[in-house]
Amino acid sequence: TFRHGAQTALNSLGEFLRDQGAITEEALREALAVQNNRSLPMGVILVEMGATDEPTVARAQAKQSRMPFVDLAGKTPPSRLTDLLDAQSAWDLEAIPVAEKGAELVVAISDPSKAVVADTLRFLLDRDIRMAMTTPSALGAALEKSYGAKQSGGTAAPVSTDEAESDEAPVVRLVRKMFEDAVASRASDIHIEPFHGTVRVRFRVDGALQVYAEHPVELFPALMSHLKVSAGLDIAEKRKPQDGRIGMSVNGSDLDIRVSILPTNHGESCVMRLLDREANLISLQELGLDAEAQDWFRSLIERPNGIFLVTGPTGSGKTTTLYAALQTLNRPDKKILTVEDPVEYRISGINQVQVHPHIGLDFSRALRAFLRQAPNVILVGEIRDRETAEVAIQASLTGHIVFSTVHTNDAPSAVTRLLDMGVPPFLVATSLQGVLAQRLVRRLCPKCSREQPADALACQVLGLKEGDTMTVAKGCAHCGRTGYYGRVGVFERLEMNAALRDSLFQMENSSDFLKSATGSSRYTLLLTDAIAKARAGLTSVSEVLRVTSVDTMAGVSATSSSQDEASNS
Incomplete structure (x- = not known):
């Protein structure tokens, strides 16, 4: 919802300001002409033109994104809140904790498209997060007062080995939670993949990949540096594949984690295989x-x-x-x-x-x-x-x-x-x-599996007759709504x-x-x-078709998902 709202705000900010009487129609046309040539955000252009000011733009963006507005001009957030987030993460995410509302931590940003960092902050801080809008200049001043100046060149300082290994670093907490959730989900692998503007994390559970989280791409350097240090890899090497291992205890499981790093066009892709060395062997x-x-x-x-x-x-x-x-x-x-x-x-x-x-x-x-x-x-x-x-x-x-x-x-x-x-x-x-x-x-989930009349595909593949039944699973909380467990x-x-x-x-x-x-x-x-x-x-029938070759069954591949479709009906 944040992402959708932010995109709406970006697309119609000028019209919204015009409709609110904050800018004129002429100013909007002029700003649109400038935007065609310079590809700048509408709010930045309008402020540069003198058509309006930063607080007006920020308040409008807050309304459109359904976020509260926080006036940080001349103010410094309490250190007990800013200390929750390390300097690199704050500058990378362009976000700063400013207040607490009950159990929620209020975090200010100046770009509504950054609202996606709420998911990342939940992982980093293990807190419920509420995003709020402020002006770019006020946010920059608050970040500098709380965390010191940003490194020249527009990037955060490189992650040192000490920082990457520090138990106090929020990225360490993010990684720890990722491993804990992977173990709780029975995941065999973790895939961390950078793409344009985002980092996708997926778990492989029962052989199938599932999206676990998406993080802002700004978090990626700190995340990869920590994983490389933990795996005994070269954090400076980003052009060659690397392989390493991490040993750690998670929720009582003694894990041996095999780490594979592969350079891609968007950055390094990381795949980690989770092995519980003390797991009970099966009969x-x-x-x-x-x-x-x-x-x-x-x-x-x-x-x-x-x-x-x-x-x-x-x-x-x-x-x-x-x-x-x-x-x-x-x-x-x-x-x-x-x-x-x-x-x-x-x-x-x-x-x-x-x-x-x-x-x-x-x-x-x-x-x-x-x-x-x-x-x-x-x-x-x-x-x-x-x-x-x-x-x-x-x-x-x-x-x-x-x-x-x-x-x-x-x-x-x-x-x-x-x-x-x-x-x-x-x-x-x-x-x-x-x-x-x-x-x-994949096994059908024992909690939600049920019998239903066999469909045409089940009769064809399993040799069932009209009037016979087949087992399907509709999905439940126990199986993560997949219909399969184990x-x-x-x-x-x-x-x-x-x-x-x-x-x-x-x-x-x-x-x-x-x-x-x-x-x-x-x-x-x-x-x-x-x-x-x-x-x-x-x-299920679809699992049978997935792992076998049924050359004599015409049209089977085109209808191999009907078992799963039936299970969701």
């Missing part, structure tokens, strides 16, 4: 594996040797699945070693190794060292190259069960990915036990058998194996599991 059942799939999974991971792969795109839950496997095997009679990049969760009773490529400790080197440690179970975070693949396979052939991940779209393609890396087919055939491909779908895995399984091993030995190219695998009785489709979960009311 096979909690992953979303049904009883049959759990038995299959256990039968493979309990084998004394061989290699077992989990595949899927980034963010599909592969690490969580492998950790569930390790938890299942984590007994005193087994020695378990992992090499990861990064070590995402600490597991008691398991020896975990973080790769350090800069000192030569990569996946393959760690694997070779593992073989001298006499482990029963080995986890390799990811197979990225032929060397790592061959060492992992050799380990699996010498009395170890090896778990790892690759990035492919389906289970059979994980096998051909190893072949494409240059691993000989006979090594793959003799070592590979099975592949689990997976995606994550995620569950959907899975595709491939178990190697004699026929599939023979096909690897006899194939002329990788497509021959893909044909054999997709026709095998040991292969279960991701789509089958996704449909079963939607029919059971765990997820």
Whole structure:
């Protein structure tokens, strides 16, 4: 509402002043002509022309923006209020605390378009904010009296390391609140993105990005400087990508925050991955594996040797699945070693190794060292190259069960990915036990889900009949009005058998194996599991379509949102 009101005030200020009798029609026409050439705010032009004065303009803007007017001429706000805001933030935001009205802090600005800083000040000061208008000259004088002169060149002083790390700095409170809200929202990532005139902050919750806040772009330098200092990055470097990490405790959670900085045309984009190292690991059942799939999974991971792969795109839950496997095997009679990049969760009773490529400790080197440690179970975070693949396979052939991940779209393609890396087919055939491909779908909110008659799309995708019901969720406070709360895995399984091993030995190219695998009785489709979960009311038709390829259903992509539309009806 502030932003809309401010824009209205900017567009019609001259007419408003004319209608109020504050300026003449001739003065308005002259001011409009000047504005076409100089692109200055109407109020500034009218004051420069002598057609009116600053207080008259400010009062008019206050009326149009539905804000009170505060006369700061010759006055200095109380220090107990101005001390709430540091000098850099005050000058950057061009705002100053001037009074208290009950629980609200009244903050003066001289530009109605700056009313958006109210959101930022709420984060910075953790107070209810009420914006008020004053004149530019009075605001400038009050800022100088309260905070000292603004730095030459029209910008605030650069943020020093001490300032960025100071626990008293409001930007520190803003960042702290951002992390607290991210944890409370179950966010996996925080995205901070500068655009023209604003900085957007988004949380990724249950795999979907949601706008959390927008801040004035003037706040961005202090915000980025603080995050860079906290992550051990170079605050002066703004041209190159940087990666760092922040360790902190938030609401009882011991967070390991991975920070990625990327230069963009509007400034540096910052993405932070939140990992709770002490989080409780989930069981096979909690992953979303049904009883049959759990038995299959256990039968493979309990084998004394061989290699077992989990595949899927980034963010599909592969690490969580492998950790569930390790938890299942984590007994005193087994020695378990992992090499990861990064070590995402600490597991008691398991020896975990973080790769350090800069000192030569990569996946393959760690694997070779593992073989001298006499482990029963080995986890390799990811197979990225032929060397790592061959060492992992050799380990699996010498009395170890090896778990790892690759990035492919389906289970059979994980096998051909190893072949494409240059691993000989006979090594793959003799070592590979099975592949689990997976995606994550959003769970329907248990608080607001309900049954309704199945629509045409549900009948088409889920194989329902007319008169059957489908589960939808309309959205509530518990799920943030999204209709979803949490995620569950959907899975595709491939178990190697004699026929599939023979096909690897006899194939002329990788497509021959893909044909054999997709026709095998040991292969279960991701789509089958996704449909079963939607029919059971765990997820929606639109989520099924999002994570699967349904080539035989004409027009499905054009109508894939109908489940969500139905849920909002």
